[in-house]
Amino acid sequence: MELLLLLLIIIPLLTAFLIPLIDIINKKARRILVLAASLAEFFTFLFLVINNWDNIADGTIFIIYKMGGWLPPLGIVLSLDMLSFYFSLLITISVMFLILYSIGYIGHHEGKYYVLIFLMWTAMQGVVLTGDIFNFYVFVELLLITSAALIGFRRNKKGTIASIKYMFYGVIGGLFIFIGIILLYSNLGTLNYAEISANFTTLPFNTQGIISILFLIGLFIKLGIFPFHFWVARAQSTAPSPISALLSGVVEKVYIYAFLRLFWVVFDFNYIQTTGLDKIIIFTAITSSIIGHILALQESDLKRMLAYSTIGHLGIIIAVLTVNTKLAIIAGLLHVLSHLLMKISLFTTAGYLLQFVPSHQIKDSRGVAQQNMFVFAGFIIAAAGMMGLPPMLGFFSKLYIVKSFLDNSYYLSALLTIAGSITALIYYARYIIYGFRKIKLNSPQEFRLILSVLYRERLVTNIALVFAVAVLITGLIYKNFFGPLESVANILYNPSIYIDFILGG
Amino acid sequence: MIDFLEKWSFFGGSVLLILIGLYGVITRKNLIKIFIGLSLMDTGINVLLVSLGYVEGGIAPIITSTINNNSYNFVDPIPQALVLTSIVIGVAVLALGLGVIIKIYEKYNTLDISEIRGLRW
Numbered sequence: 001m002e003l004l005l006l007l008l009i010i011i012p013l014l015t016a017f018l019i020p021l022i023d024i025i026n027k028k029a030r031r032i033l034v035l036a037a038s039l040a041e042f043f044t045f046l047f048l049v050i051n052n053w054d055n056i057a058d059g060t061i062f063i064i065y066k067m068g069g070w071l072p073p074l075g076i077v078l079s080l081d082m083l084s085f086y087f088s089l090l091i092t093i094s095v096m097f098l099i100l101y102s103i104g105y106i107g108h109h110e111g112k113y114y115v116l117i118f119l120m121w122t123a124m125q126g127v128v129l130t131g132d133i134f135n136f137y138v139f140v141e142l143l144l145i146t147s148a149a150l151i152g153f154r155r156n157k158k159g160t161i162a163s164i165k166y167m168f169y170g171v172i173g174g175l176f177i178f179i180g181i182i183l184l185y186s187n188l189g190t191l192n193y194a195e196i197s198a199n200f201t202t203l204p205f206n207t208q209g210i211i212s213i214l215f216l217i218g219l220f221i222k223l224g225i226f227p228f229h230f231w232v233a234r235a236q237s238t239a240p241s242p243i244s245a246l247l248s249g250v251v252e253k254v255y256i257y258a259f260l261r262l263f264w265v266v267f268d269f270n271y272i273q274t275t276g277l278d279k280i281i282i283f284t285a286i287t288s289s290i291i292g293h294i295l296a297l298q299e300s301d302l303k304r305m306l307a308y309s310t311i312g313h314l315g316i317i318i319a320v321l322t323v324n325t326k327l328a329i330i331a332g333l334l335h336v337l338s339h340l341l342m343k344i345s346l347f348t349t350a351g352y353l354l355q356f357v358p359s360h361q362i363k364d365s366r367g368v369a370q371q372n373m374f375v376f377a378g379f380i381i382a383a384a385g386m387m388g389l390p391p392m393l394g395f396f397s398k399l400y401i402v403k404s405f406l407d408n409s410y411y412l413s414a415l416l417t418i419a420g421s422i423t424a425l426i427y428y429a430r431y432i433i434y435g436f437r438k439i440k441l442n443s444p445q446e447f448r449l450i451l452s453v454l455y456r457e458r459l460v461t462n463i464a465l466v467f468a469v470a471v472l473i474t475g476l477i478y479k480n481f482f483g484p485l486e487s488v489a490n491i492l493y494n495p496s497i498y499i500d501f502i503l504g505g
Numbered sequence: 506m507i508d509f510l511e512k513w514s515f516f517g518g519s520v521l522l523i524l525i526g527l528y529g530v531i532t533r534k535n536l537i538k539i540f541i542g543l544s545l546m547d548t549g550i551n552v553l554l555v556s557l558g559y560v561e562g563g564i565a566p567i568i569t570s571t572i573n574n575n576s577y578n579f580v581d582p583i584p585q586a587l588v589l590t591s592i593v594i595g596v597a598v599l600a601l602g603l604g605v606i607i608k609i610y611e612k613y614n615t616l617d618i619s620e621i622r623g624l625r626w
Contacts, residue, residue, distance in 0.1 A: 145597050149601060152608070161609065163605050164536070167605070171543055172530075175550060178550055182553060185587075
């Protein structure tokens, strides 16, 4: 039973190393292996859910796997509580669908692509499941290296630049985190989350502050929050579309998980509140949000526009989580889900639509609606969620975000959140209006300029539509998410549960 | 003076290495030199970490039949394990970075970041 946690990390890792071997034997078998491995990972997770259904339903799930049988403070543990479960669920499902999408989308250098994407999957599951702070650092760096390689996957001028830039920022962010880990180890003599959490308040006041700030800067660089947002647009726009979706939708959520896990469970959030650091975080995050939206407004390239909008939404999520009331945390977690679905949906549909236009520029997108009604409708649904229009999940999550800002008298933040939504309305509407413009068609094949890349059209469109439908359906049943998310918030508010489970079990 | 040096040379040296690396990253224009700076920062942090586990006159933390009681002067093994991992990560980052730099040179025929649009920040 506990072995399932290890399997969640091992299956993608093993697949990544099997793909080059399969390549030597038979290149056609590769796609079958990729499909089988992603389904295996999915069914492992499904098995985990079915076996622990009662515990998941009442939010008390707690599974711990001791690596090599060593007991927690000494050995490395993998652990799954409600918080890890929520993020692991999002990662498993969305990456599985994105790999299916890639099977239809990526037509060249497939072997290297799948090796990297499976290593990335390993790293993301690792960050979410680990219970050891150095393991966390190792997985974060694995995530950095693989995603930097995938950003430069196209090997063109823009791709190489984006990749090297992402690496600069990522490595420096990682070094900040590493210095923080060294300080933690030299002061507490332990690397286990639970033991750090139990002893963190005994540290001197200044040491607590330095460690918190180091981790905060490291995470902000990796998230692309305002003073460090320069890499985001370039990295997320030059990568192939499934990778853009992965970076913007899923990888950023992994860092949000790290933010939640470190600052609520491992470190003492009271410290941040008593020193007034939370005001600074909210201020930076909201500034980042509005800057992201403004940059998106002036952008003429579709994928860059989507990437800037990611900065905008991440800012809101970080700000609302830092408000630190129960409603605010639930709203933030709800927006994590809605932003993940919407962003993946936007990037997957955009990846398909961009095959039919001469360039990524918005003004070149005339006539895309004529030939691709369904996919374009999917784009509109996801964009409507981004703008915060009522039936989508984006509306409800933003509603609760604004409500929790207002309840805690952060009036300016609430105002800027709404202003961001209105800005989003303008820039998405601009693209949609261009898309609806009709142009003369001489032959049905006229749009297909660079279609050679895309050789499984139906698979790509179907996956893109799955995410769009998910945006719509989750919006209709949004009330059902409150129960599980409340138990996630309970984990964040009671670190002692986590400590007891790991050190006591 | 000697005592002071003994106590602080590891710490001061590693911080100095980190600062030299940081200076290189900030001021150099050549991409390879910037990566050398990053590598220096990495090395500095590794030295800092491994010096944490240093014990004066300590021995390797292996329990054998002859020495099993004097665990008080064992060297702390965890920083060494961490540093090994960290060195591997550093090598991976450096290798990928240099690979990408080769590609950049092929595309742009320069490594000067002020001549490549979009790399100044």
